Amino acid sequence: MHLLIGIILVAAVVTLFLMQSPSSTRPSSTARFVQRPLNRSFAYLSNGLMFRRDANGTVQQLHSPFVEDAIRRQEKAASRHGWKEGTTFGVRAGGGMRNFDPAKEKPFLSSSLAFDHNGDLLYFLKDDTVGGLFRLEQASGKELRLILKQRLDLADITLSPDGEKIAVSSTQPNATTNIALLDSDGDNYREVTGGDTLDSNPAWVPDDPNALLFQSIGLARNQDGYIVAHGNASIQMLDMASRSVTPILEDRDTDYLKPRVAPNGDLLFIRRPFEQPSYGYSDSALDTVLLPFRLLRALFHYLNFFSLMYSRKPLTSADNPAQQADVKEILLQGKRVDAEKALREGGKVQGIPSLVPANWELVAKTRYGDVQVLANHVCDFDVFDDGTIIYSNGQAVFSVHHDGTQGLVFSGELVAQVVAG
Numbered sequence: 001m002h003l004l005i006g007i008i009l010v011a012a013v014v015t016l017f018l019m020q021s022p023s024s025t026r027p028s029s030t031a032r033f034v035q036r037p038l039n040r041s042f043a044y045l046s047n048g049l050m051f052r053r054d055a056n057g058t059v060q061q062l063h064s065p066f067v068e069d070a071i072r073r074q075e076k077a078a079s080r081h082g083w084k085e086g087t088t089f090g091v092r093a094g095g096g097m098r099n100f101d102p103a104k105e106k107p108f109l110s111s112s113l114a115f116d117h118n119g120d121l122l123y124f125l126k127d128d129t130v131g132g133l134f135r136l137e138q139a140s141g142k143e144l145r146l147i148l149k150q151r152l153d154l155a156d157i158t159l160s161p162d163g164e165k166i167a168v169s170s171t172q173p174n175a176t177t178n179i180a181l182l183d184s185d186g187d188n189y190r191e192v193t194g195g196d197t198l199d200s201n202p203a204w205v206p207d208d209p210n211a212l213l214f215q216s217i218g219l220a221r222n223q224d225g226y227i228v229a230h231g232n233a234s235i236q237m238l239d240m241a242s243r244s245v246t247p248i249l250e251d252r253d254t255d256y257l258k259p260r261v262a263p264n265g266d267l268l269f270i271r272r273p274f275e276q277p278s279y280g281y282s283d284s285a286l287d288t289v290l291l292p293f294r295l296l297r298a299l300f301h302y303l304n305f306f307s308l309m310y311s312r313k314p315l316t317s318a319d320n321p322a323q324q325a326d327v328k329e330i331l332l333q334g335k336r337v338d339a340e341k342a343l344r345e346g347g348k349v350q351g352i353p354s355l356v357p358a359n360w361e362l363v364a365k366t367r368y369g370d371v372q373v374l375a376n377h378v379c380d381f382d383v384f385d386d387g388t389i390i391y392s393n394g395q396a397v398f399s400v401h402h403d404g405t406q407g408l409v410f411s412g413e414l415v416a417q418v419v420a421g
Helices: 002-020 065-084 281-311 339-345
Strands: 042-046 049-053 059-062 109-115 121-126 130-136 143-150 154-159 165-171 177-183 197-205 208-221 227-239 244-249 254-261 267-273 329-332 335-338 361-365 371-375 380-383 389-392 396-400 406-411 417-420
Touching (some): 042 109, 049 109, 049 121, 109 417, 121 154, 154 197, 197 227, 208 254, 244 254, 244 267, 254 380, 267 380, 335 339
Parallel strands (some): 197 254, 380 417
Antiparallel strands (some): 042 049, 049 059, 121 130, 130 143, 154 165, 165 177, 197 208, 208 227, 254 267, 267 361, 329 335, 361 371, 380 389
């Protein structure tokens, strides 16, 4: 009895000690928020749409002439081929019905933005079939098409310090992502990294034209070639002269994301805990229980295809609406985030709910190895030429100034990427 009471007392003391101890040894941001206007132009992405905020605070959505022309072509095609809807001519080769309503077609969305030294805006647009890299000239307002290819999927656009080259991340059909380079006019496209990895977010080193920082994640596949897990994100540096890669920041328990070099030489990046992938007995049991239902679903779609082919009628009376992504779940820095849950339960920055937790930190590391946390709840950031930083918590954009003070620039709906002008 006495032994049991002693064990209970020891457990209580340990519990109180853990409750009073800090949950992490990482330093937290102690930034002061002040009301300071940001008289600078920048662009941002929201729900795949492009917006630009000028130095006076005016925000306007940017429209691509290429996309507007594509919409007009879709409308003309719909008027010519609309009679095929509901017939065997409207059945896709892979099953399901073709969609002749342009309003239901997947729109062209942007995956990345970047400014060049002239103030021109570079952006990448894609839909299900084609992708293109474009330049919007600031002076003339003219849109130039740099690259347009079937199944092209680029992101993370960044220009070299001299403005002569563009670095991007390029997603391949086998689900890997490589770093690619091309000239500023869109010519001479070539990939400079490879392997079974996700290489993304390239960043040029201003004082070394042959050095390129990037974020890298290793992939694990099963015997059938399917991706079953991925490793933590590290920051690597590619020496394009020697074609060698050197690890810069790597920790099996930490993700290091989106490297950027500040004008003073500091290395800026996002740091967050790495979540180890797990597949336990509960997952295996759930898959076993759901297996018969998944087989029945596959069989139904197989029979439904033949019913559409030969009788022009589906096996269900539903009107088969086009599938849409769940808007409550979004992708931020490679991680799926339940937006509804995050806004309900997550933390806030200056009273504005964040889509990412406080342990998503914006960190600066000096050339001497000193590390400082500049901000928390950071899902994306960029830096201006004078060293001023802007970052997003998913719902708003904030500024970080030289003296460490921060300010609210504006609040919006799903600010996924910010780009300094």
